[in-house]
Amino acid sequence: MKGPVTALAGLGILVxxxxxxxxxxxxxxxxxxxxxxxxxxxLRNRLMGVSLLPLGGIGLLSQAVQPVTLSSLFLIFLKIGAILYGSGYVLVAFLRADLVVRLGWLTDPQLIDAIAIGQVTPGPLFTxxxxxxxxxxxxPGALLATAGIFLPSFVFVALSNPLIPRMRKSLWLGSLLDGVNVSSLSLMAAVTWQLGRATLIDPFSILITVVALGLLVRFKIxxxxxxxxGALLGLVRTVV
Known part of the structure; x- marks a missing residue:
């Protein structure tokens, strides 16, 4: 957060x-x-009234539930790879919106499992x-989903890398990047809350969360x- 404007924007995006x-x-x-x-x-006109309110008229685009096909799977991950910006954890918000909410292909616990797999395997969270x-x-689905989500990155990096330093020097474009960054943080916070409600279902899961958070904050593990x-503790609990 670089000031009250970005802080207010982040809160507005969250709501x-x-x-x-x-x-x-x-x-x-x-x-x-x-x-x-x-x-x-x-500017020398009446743009002083611009605020976050116009976003309120943009509704959540609904899609009919459709069967899983290789083409639709590839296109969904291609779209996510093309529009994703910010930390890899913003991916969770996009995956949940498309695969859990709109299409119903996954449940929240399945999505959490997928994110955990992406964390413990080599490479970025995109795995x-x-x-x-x-x-x-x-x-086939694994190959196409992987190709779809990574393909736009190779193209965009090659095209945008020379432009980013120039964009940062521009007051307008620098502010745009700041706004997108704070929007990314808000989306991550929102989806963390939603997935947390689906995951923290008993004292054991809450205890693991509190301990893991403490270790992460205190010791930077x-x-x-x-x-x-956490997986090992869950396995031990199941066996015992």
Missing amino acids: LYFIGINEVALLFGGGLAVMIVLNVHR SATFIGYLLAGV NSTWLIAG
């Missing part, structure tokens, strides 16, 4: 997400809103796509070890 506004609209709409508000004084693809459509430790 709008919970009332059902599309996460893509929130991600980029938040960036545009921060850019305009921080730079509106540079969760491989597990999800396999879960939904076997080996790598999240991979925390997940592995």
